[in-house]
Amino acid sequence: QVQLVESGGGLVQPGESLRLSCTSSTFTLDPVAIAWYRQTPGRRREGVGCINRGQGETYYEESVKGRFSISRDTYQNTVYLQMNDQKREDAADYYCATDKTPACPSRVVAGEYCGMSYYGRRTPVTVSS
Numbered sequence: 001q002v003q004l005v006e007s008g009g010g011l012v013q014p015g016e017s018l019r020l021s022c023t024s025s026t027f028t029l030d031p032v033a034i035a036w037y038r039q040t041p042g043r044r045r046e047g048v049g050c051i052n053r054g055q056g057e058t059y060y061e062e063s064v065k066g067r068f069s070i071s072r073d074t075y076q077n078t079v080y081l082q083m084n085d086q087k088r089e090d091a092a093d094y095y096c097a098t099d100k101t102p103a104c105p106s107r108v109v110a111g112e113y114c115g116m117s118y119y120g121r122r123t124p125v126t127v128s129s
Helices: none
Strands: 005-007 018-023 034-039 046-051 058-060 068-073 078-083 092-098 123-127
Touching: 005 092, 018 034, 018 092, 018 123, 034 068, 046 068, 046 078, 058 068, 078 092
Parallel strands: none
Antiparallel strands: 005 018, 018 078, 034 046, 034 092, 046 058, 068 078, 092 123
16 A cells, blocks of 8 residues: 655745655655645645656656755655745645656656646645745
8 A cells, every 4th residue: 555654844934945755654665756746725736846766857847947856765765855945835735646657647747737646645835934
């Protein structure tokens, strides 16, 4: 069973950085693509980025390119979302997700929205001064 757990959310000021973690005690993350999503109340969930299996290629939503990065620590069975230079519009609940496939969905690669089958429970990020 795929159980994903996000952590690392919190309150930051605009311009600051935060690193989110996604891990699992029941599922090995390295062989599969992991995506990050975010959602604010009343709005549709949106993709933030995705990493292919292993230390594979990464893809990002346009508004976070150059500020966010996704990486893995295979030994810790963890995928990270490093968020730098945060803006107020980055405030949201963040989720990691997977379809248990090795590559990010082609629609994600093309910059389109694509949901996945398994999501964690979220970690909230607040950006406020």
